[in-house]
Each structure stands twice: as C-alpha cells, then as structure tokens.
Amino acid sequence: MRGVAITGMGIVSGLGSGAAAHLEALRSGRSGLGPLTLFSLPGLAPAPVGQVDEALLQGIHGSRSVALALLAARQAMGGAGFAEPGVLAIGTTTGGIQESEQHYLKHRGQAGAEERELLRYHSAGTIADVLSADLRLSAERHTFSTACSSSANAIGHGASRIMRGAPWALVGGVDSLCRLTYCGFHSLKLLASAQCRPFDRNRQGLNLGEGAAFLLLENEEHARRRGASILGYVAGWGCSADAYHITAPHPEGLGAVAAMKAALADAGLSPSDVDYVNAHGTATPANDKAEALALEALFPGEGPLVSSTKGATGHTLGAAGAMEAVFCVLAMQASHAPATVGLSEPESQFRVRHVPPGGVDTPLRVALSNSFGFGGNNAALVLTRSES
Template identity: 40%
Template sequence: MRIYVTGYGVISSVGENSEENLLALRSEKTGIKQGKKTYTERFKVGEIHWSNDELVQRFNLTQHASRTAILGMIAAKEAFNGHLLDPEIKTGLISGTSVGGMDVSEIAYKDFLSGESDDLNVYKNHPSGTTSEQIAKELGIDGYVNTISTACSSAANSIMLGARMLLSGQLDRAVVGGTDGLSQFTIAGFRSLMIFDEEWCRPFDETRKGINLGEGAGFLVLETEETIKKTGKKPLAILAGWGNASDAYHQTASSPEGYGATLAMKSALSVAGLKPDDIDYINAHGTATPNNDLSESHGIKTVFGSSIPPFSSTKSYTGHTLAASGGIEAVFAILALNKGLLLPNLNFKQAIEETGLVPVKSYSEGNDIKHILSNSFGFGGNNSTIILSKV
C-alpha cells in the first residue's frame, strides 16, 4: 500500500508559508540574524519576528496559546487547507515538539516570583501534549491526537508513526510533522552544551563550530490510496520509506562512526525497496556541530560508498529548529522533488578533513530528481530517516 502526501505547510524564519520559503531557498536568502528578544539578542538565530498575539491575528487563529502551538497551527492549517473532515475518514494528528509551551511557563514563573500573578493554571499550557491538542482543535480534528518528543528527530518520527498507522488501518488520513518555538530555556540549554556558533553556521565545513538555533513548524498530510479515492486529493509526493535506529552512544552526541545514522538510512531504503544508487539528493541533518557533521558524513559514506548523491543541509537558512526540523525539511524535500531543485549548503568553503565530502554549493533547478532521502537525528542517538519519492 502506498502512502501519499496530499498537503504540506511550513513557517520558518525565511517565510510564513511554503511559497515564501521556496522563494528564500531559490534566492539563497538566510533567515539567521541577530536576535531581537531579550534572551536571543546576543546570538544569531532563525527567529520569526512576529509576537504571539500578532501571529494569532495575522493568521486568523481561534486560540491564544504557546508559541510552539501557534507556529504549529499555522503550518498545519496550510497543510490541511482544502481537506474536509468526514466522519467516514478516520483523521488523526501527530505532532513532534521538544519545547512544548515552555515560553508560556517562563513568563508565568517570572510573574509568580515578582508577585504580579499567582495564577498557576497557566502551566497547563506547558506540557508537550497540550500543544498537539491545541493544533488539532484549530483543524477541527477530535479523534486520534498524539505527541512525539524525541528531540531533533521528533517530526520525522511523527511522519513515520503516521505512515505506520495508515498501513495498519488505524487511521485513513494523518496530519504529521513538528513545531518548536524559541524560548529562554532552549537558549540556556544549548549554551550549556557549548555548541553555539556566534557567527553564521557552516554545516559540513572543516571550520564549523556549532549551531544557530531557529524556530518554526512543518506539517504534511498523509493519505492512503483508498482515502484518496474518497477525498479526491491530488498526490504531491509519495512517502516511500522510513527508518529509525538508536545507537545510544551518548546523551547528546552521535557515535563518531555514524552507526545510528547508517542503520536509519539503510532501514529507510529497505522499506522503500530502493538501492543507494536510486537516491538523487540527500537533505542532511547537518547541524554544523563538530560531532554531528562528522558522524553523519561517515554514515553517508558507509551507505553510499563512492557514489554519494548531491547532499546539503538547509539549516544555514532556517537555523536548527529542533523538533520541527524534520517537518520543515520534509516540506523542503517535496519542493525540491517536484521542481527538480538542488539546495545549496550555505557558507561551505572547506571539506571536513576526515571525510572530504563536498555538499551542494550553489542552487540549481530542472534536475532529474525522483527520490530524496532526509535525515533527522536527535539526542540520545535517536536517528530517523524518511524517503520521499516523485508521484
């Protein structure tokens, strides 16, 4: 049974919908700039420069919620646009997040300490599951709602779970992806790991020092062939394969040899029934940390040998959006798939000495692209890969 993508939506620092994101990718325009908020102003981040209230008004949302939920609502609404709810079509939502409603809790905690407020009910907006419930409510989905929180692989794992639930007949249609908003907690957490780059990040470059954080959301709508016959929706891509592996090498680092990455990519190829030579482009996880990029490079070399397809990281556009990255990059992959795009790895100058791999350095379109592999790797060695194919 084939799983089709019949809708997609995205918001990031380079655009508030898929069309604007595509324009930024084509023009090689980054969204990474000096932060504007009190807790981001010292750093280069992929920040969306609308307040929560402005986003609610701008996108006609029905709920005031945490930033993570609001960004998720925006991307999910774009993806679900034109899809009608039908009691005969079992529709669910699976959303990945790592931050949840932390931005709301941070404000409430400060107000509580200062004596400005003693209303601790606001903490009910913090749990990760609450953000998913709020996104589902915005879409009118009141059946199956679930949350995945596996750090930076969350959205990819949400896509994977949605596909498996469609194949098992538990759902007919699934809205899947991820969302994360920037918060003081996020900034402080990654600062403690000492993997921030004070300059513009450089994925897969020998001089890479670390990440630029970002925020955003990306969602897909998945349907089976039988559901498409009922909905009449046009397939935009095929979700051909997926794989997850946990190497459990370290709490925050990937194995230097890329064991988990290798297993995830091989598993996805097996599910898709494809050979490594069938992949035409890799959207790499590529966080620009010394550990990740070396580990992923070794994994790519192990899987693809001497015939490595064009690859690049798009995190130098958006920043690392954590749990949302797999959803945002799945949308980028579909755009690349349907328009024959090879997306550049911005800021690359010098190959990593140990591997010598050179990513795509300049934008091009009109390429013959049938299959794209997209990697998303999270803390604890939770490695996930999806493969999207042309219809």
C-alpha cells in the same frame, strides 16, 4: 512502492510562511537568521537565530508553539474535512515552555501566583489537543519527543498508521525559541556566534531556530476519490538509537547508518536509488563528522547530492524533521537541489557530494531526509516524487 500520498503541506520558519516562500528562499540561497529579539538573555553573548516574524502570528491565540503549529497545520489541511477518524501525530521538544518561563521569571514559583493561563500550554501533548479542537479533527492523538528526530518519527508513525488502514493523518512538528534551549546549547558550547557553516572546515557550531511544518497524508485511493492533488509520497521510515552518549552521536555514525538503511528497506529501495539527501547537518564538529562517515558508509561510490538547510532556518529541534521533509518535497517538485547556506570551504576529509553554490537543477525522484538527535535518537525518511 510509492508509499503514502502527501496531499497537503504547511510550513513557517524564519524564512517566512508557506511553501512558496520557502521554495523561493531555497532557490535564492537566502538565510532567515538574524538577531534574537523574542526575549533578552543578559550576560550571554548574542548568536544568530531563525526567529519567526511576529506579524505572521497575529490573531492566532495560544502559546507561541501552538500559534506556530496552527499556522502550518491550517496550511497543510487546506480546508479539507474528513468524516472518518484519522491520526494526528506531532513532534516537539519543549511544548509551551516559553510561556512557563515567563510565569516563573515573574512569580518565582510563589504559592498562589497569578497568570496561570501562561501554564496552560506547558505539557508537550497540549499542542495536539489544541490542533484537534481548532481544526475540528476526529483523530487519535500522538506526541513524539525524541529530541531532534521528533517530527520525523511523527511522520513515520502517521505513514505507518495509514499503511495499516487509517484513511488520513496530519503529521508534523513544532518548536519555539525559548531560554531553556538557548541557554542549554550555550552551556554545551554548541552555539556559533555567527552564521553556522554545515560541513565547512571552519564550522563552529549551530544556530537555533523555531518554526513548524505539517504534512497531510492519505491512502492514495482515498486521496484520488476526493480529487486531492498528490504532492509526493512518504515511501519509507527508519529509526534507531545509538545509546552511546547523552548528547554526542556515535563517532562513526553507526546509528545513523542503521536508520538510513531501515528507511530504504521500508521503501523497498537501495542506496543507488537516492538522488538527494537533506542532511541533518547541524554544523557542530562532532555531528557533521559522524553524519559524513555514515553517508560514506551507505553510499560507497560518488553518492547522491547532499545539502543541509539548517544554514537557512537554524536548527528548529523538534520541528526540523518535518520542515526538512517539506523541503525535500519542494526540491523534487521543482527539480532543484538546494545548496547549503553557509558552506564555503567543505571539510576535505568528508567524502560527501555537496550541492554546489546556487543549487543544481536536476530531476529528483527519491530524497532521503535525516534527523539525528541527542541521546542517539536517529530517524530517516524516504520521500518520493509524484509524477502527477
């Protein structure tokens, strides 16, 4: 089973804007991490972030999250228009809270405070409303907020709706940098003060990032009737809940294993069919260990090539699943498995087949994309290559 056709992709991150820029960055091993300049945090030690270049958002109105989402969604749509109603599914964790923070810091909750426009985008669901209006889409709208698996679940939901008869779905995720997430991860002692090192023996924590990514999904016959190019397929989706701890994953990765197995079963594939895994790979001690154990349990032999792209983008939270789904499609199109930026000394206790430095040029037909969030919110996507 090939699954649901992907006919458009859009992406923006600290690496730049558009699929071509991101493929070039993955091939070259470039990192989009740098100093935080979007806002100041007096009293907190600086840490690298994957901040989007302000110039890319010029002329796009709305909150920062809305602007990021619009840029990526317009790329994914590529000017396509649909007469039939479809599906719009978005994953996010913070919505428009960056602007809400600005309002609070200026007015401190005073009655009659001015600049109420800053609060217009506070609700996470507002992003889908704005996209629907801007792109003139007739679509049922869904917003997923399941921590770092949010946009992976949005993609899976959109694909499942197409399997049940919807003609098209625009699916993806967005999150912008904000004080809440930066200070929250700082308080949990999960931020690295330098470049993050996924799966490295010297890893010290994650780097935050921001961005957006969207996929345009269609029934394959629908896509071919309108002459659309097929970039790949969403073949399977699986999700699970650890219910182990409010932030920590199950130490043996049991929920992660369940999500990956469910995604492969949904695709009608076995672990031996997987050529590449885009790991959740946040570079925190607990998460990388749990995911490594989960991968060992699922792939008892040599296993597929594995890498994390968060060393290039930072952890973009609700947008991560969608961004990494785009990375999987790009890797399959280019027949190139990207290396993990920041990984220099792999943790010896992890039996994981890491992509070597510089990446590997090899045919990739099946990719597994992992997104594991706080609270044990796990999701996995199986993506397959288009031969057209």
